Amino acid sequence: MTAKEAVPVRGSARTDDDFPVIRPADFTPAQVESGGKKRFLSPRALTVSGCLLISLMILLYLLIARSLIFETQPPDADVSVSGFALPLGDGHLVLPGNYKYTISAPGYRPKSGEVEVRKEGHSRHTIALERLPGHLQVISDPPVPVRILVDGSEVASENGLAKNIPPGPKRITLLSERYLPFTREIEIEGLDNTQELRAQLRPAWANVRINSNPPGATVSVEGRVLGTTPLNAELLQGDRVIRLSLPRHKTVEIPVAVTAGVDQTLASVDLNAADGIVHVVSNPVGASVTVNGEFRGHTPLELELSPGSEHRLRFFKNGYASVERTINVDSGLERDLNITLDPVYGRVRITSSPENAQVYIDGKLAGTTGETFNLPARSHNILVRKSGYEDFETTVIPSAKLEQSIRAVLLTAEEARWSKIPTEITHPAGGTMKLMRPNAQFTMGSSRREQGRRANEVLRQIALTRPFYLAVTEVTNREFRRFKRMHSSSHVNGISLDNDNLPVVNISWTDAALFCNWLSERDGLQPVYLTERGRVIGFDGAATGYRLPTEAEWAWAARYERGAMRKFPWGDDLPVRKNSGNYADSQAARLVPAVLRTYDDRYAATAPVASFAANHLGIYDLGGNVSEWIHDLYTIGTGLSMRREENPVGPQDGDYHVIRGSSWRHAGLTELRLAYRDYGADPRDDVGFRVARWVN
Template sequence: MTAKEAVPVRGDSPADDDFSVIQPVGFTPVEEQAGGGKLLLSPRALTVAGCLLLGTLVLVYLLVARSLIFETQPADADVSVSGLALPLGDGHLVLPGTYSYTVSATGYLPKNGEVEISSDDHSRHAVTLEKLPGHLQIVADPPVPVRVEIDGEEVTSEQGLVKDVPAGRKRITVLTDRYLPFTQEVDVEGLDNTQRLEAQLRPAWADIHISSNPPGATVTVEGEVLGRTPLEAELIQGDRVVEISMPDHKTAEIPVAVTAGVEQRLAPVDLGAADGILQVASTPVGASVTVDGEFRGRTPMELALTSGTEHQLRFFKDGFSSVERTVQMGAGAERDMTIDLNAVFGRVRITSSPESARVYIDGELAGNAGETFRLPTRSHEILVRKEGYEDYRTTVVPSAKLEQSIRAVLLTAEEARWSDVPAEISHPAGGRMKLMRPDAKFTMGSSRREQGRRANEVMREIYLNRAFYIGVTEVTNREFRRFRRMHSSSHVDGVSLDNDNLPVVNISWTDAALFCNWLSERDGLTPVYRTERDRVTGFDGGANGYRLPTEAEWAWAARFQNGDMRKFPWGDELPVRKDSGNYADNNAAELVPAVLRSYSDRYAATAPVATYSANGLGLHDLGGNVSEWIHDLYTIGTGLSMRREENPVGPQDGDYHVIRGSSWRHAGLTELRLSFRDYGADPRNDVGFRVARWVN
């Protein structure tokens, strides 16, 4: 071993030399040899190290890389992948990441895209290439210019060549003049290839033989002159009109249904002598014209009259005397005729209430009411006008033989407005309602001195001026069952209360209010009663829907007559008058404790509505039959305030509602009076209701 070889060495690489520890030993310098220093690793070692490193990298690549396989349509398409992608069998070997690819094949559109490779699994990617369009060469037999439609849409073609047709099954239609359309299904293969389609065209015409009497007439079809009769012409299939004309003769128009390839011989056409043409006018214009009793129009006009025959012409116009003429025309002759019509007048007297109104006739001021006007005997628009009143309009046709009269009754704006409000209506359940327009100041309640008075009949000063509709009768079982189909009014000891025409009973005040809301909804009106879960929580005094009558309305309708308040339904004195209502009489003796021994109403319990006479307002049973639920909540006033209440609707708070009117159970003086007041909330077998509505 030389001195140089005796130098201590740590580690296997030059990097370890940097960390050698110098020991304190004796040192003998080594003589340097010519030729410089010696390499630490030989070339062979470096080659081996490089091969090992490369092998390691390859091994790592193989362990980390994933296969990427493209499934292409067509299968022989070329696939190019960007980046480090090693072809391997049917696919590529790639590291995880994102790669761009291009798939191409002859006859197809190339397709580019990106694919992301994860480290979890191998990847398969399907790519379908779209075929390039194909071309279609149409060869027509016979060789004529054609138009081409593909699937019903016309396409551009050059000498029968249609370019860039998408691949797939197509319906090809070949069109050309004078030939039938040719249609065929074709599978277009695409791939930029040209396919040939031979179209055998069949003629679209037929030979038509046309003749006339006399011969030599001109034949025209759709404006094209084909020749003179007799004639054999080729007509395109379809519904055609053949026009045959000749001077001094009538033109004939013959409809012909032409079928391609089917020859036809038309029957000879007889051409009659041409009509004469008469130009007619009148003074004034617009006169109606009849020829031989047939209306032909109004002047000025052109009349075609059969030649060689006498015709009766009549001219007439409203307000003018008619004129008759006899005319005979030669074949093809033309003449003019002017007729003067003489005016005919009638007399119309126009009066008005109030007087001194102005009269306008046909939009022009003609004079004053009270005058007689001489007018042509035709329809006239009459307008009678006076300041402060609505216009009166009518029409009149004066008569030359009889003087006519018109009386114009002029209404104020208020009267005219109410004239458009119907006096009677029907609600959706079928009941009738009458219009009431009160303007009354009255005292509701009764005097303390009145025999039979109850403490709750406190006197109140009322002013009622709000118009309303009110039911002519009480609501019947039939009407209520349209709202609540299964309702039964039941019976009293076997006496039925449930027949259709009997008033509905055994319903609560809330039931009656909900019925009113149902009517409102059926008529598209705003409901009066506010509800929550079939419970009434209040009311809207401005709503236009159906409701129960207010106590003031009921009292006025039942009692007010000629400025006074009646005591009983029949008048102011006892006994009960015959046929005045349904009360507790001998017929009800087994049902109630007290009866009217000297009165008979023919019914033990309720009676059909409108059985008895109506009161002066046309309303039935406001006394008797059944008592009635009222809109107002029940209270008892003090009677100390004499302030007049205008259209009262009752208090906002309370536990009970007012009941008004006597019933079939009542026979006492207290109950028979129209001022009798009761209250309640729950159903009873002698309480029903009627409906009302404000007129806004």
């Protein structure tokens, strides 16, 4: 029933039965036909949208991408870039980032790498590929094996083909036996290509004609036999030695300069008969051998002697009688010669002091001194030994014609030590010094009863045992100027004190001490005087360098003789003896107030050192000429003490130093005495010094 049918008609009365019952009906969805559906985007719209999207992406890529360009050598090389890279002209279009590349070309080594493309700009790179090595085929005329050198270094080759030669200009050298070197400059193009080099080789030999008399001699060069004479030989150029040998003839060697392509004929070579050979032995062995007066060597010996003449042979050896022989030899033959030498003896008597010492001859105990030994007439080593003494050693060659004597003076260890210490030395400034070995006890100073004595000459008991060197003369101007080049000793009233050989004067005690230190430094010795800013502030008594003599040393050297103390340089009495020294004599009358009127030493002021005789020790001018600075500081004792002073060196502190000895200004009894003592610190024109040093 439809809805229309269910509507009642107005005006009629109806009952419930008149109304029909409304019943639900089943729902079925409406079916829409396919042809009537509507789509959201049509295919055309989709196509247009996709094209727009792609165009947008391309535009975005073009805006972000940067060009990556490789300029290659060679230009036609292939370039491969990793990742998304659009080829564009000579390069690629790529997004910023890192890219790997490979560049290759035929005949070149490929090259790979990595580049970075930045946002800021385009990327351009220049890449040059390395050419592959080339190969060289050598074709020689004539076709002989050759060695190939490239720029002076030999390369491996096979049948004339040298492979893998780096490209570029090369100097090719071809070497072949018996041909001259061939050199050519060529350009190796490389690229794995093979080039040809044609070489015309020139012979490196010449023909040499060789003849000998007699013929048939074997010809060899550098150990290779070429044939027998007469012979045409092909010899390589250079300095050659041709050797000709023929039985029972002397072998001849001929130097020949061979030039390639220049043939030559040598002068005929005369082959002389060969020497005879004599094998010489002797008993004992080692005998010297002369042939016709010419020394040939020592036995055993092989002698080559010319045939056809006599030869005088002499054999000799120390301790044996010589032997002479005259022999003839045949050409090319050998013979033996045995020689016996008879020993020759000589008598040698050996004595010693002290006696009864042992005698060793050639290292073997032979007896005791006082004996006579019968020894072969050759060199022998003689050693004489005794307990407590140093060995005595010498050599001797006994003679059969006369008896020889050897006297061995044996020294104790102490004597032997002193025998090795020089008795005379020269200091660096040129002065001579003598060795002094005092072993004396003496009284220094003078008695109160002695005429002319001064109060400062107090008696002192001295024991002087320490050896020392003492200059034989005072230091001269020449010697001192090696230390101070500009020093001048000046003059006195026009009389020069400055000549080279005159004693240096006008120097202070400090000047003298510093001169001694300078000598020590020159000899590498420890300086004695301690200094500070050019001043002497003390001394080192243990140092072994140069110094001034101590007062005890000076007094011993000047006065001590045979256990007594001299009074004057010439003796113990007045008057002054002739030529005994340089004092205030008649020559000095215009310079000093008091002079020795009857004495003339020829010098008004200072005299050259060593102008007068030395004393008994060989020391000059300890009295006269100039007074001398002494090492010791000046002090005055209180009287003779019972205490004996051992090798005194004076105190460390004081204001003045001792001056000893008279000078050219002195003529009085007080000053002429060797006991005279003075003191000072400042320079004077009559005070010099001499040097000393202890023995190590």
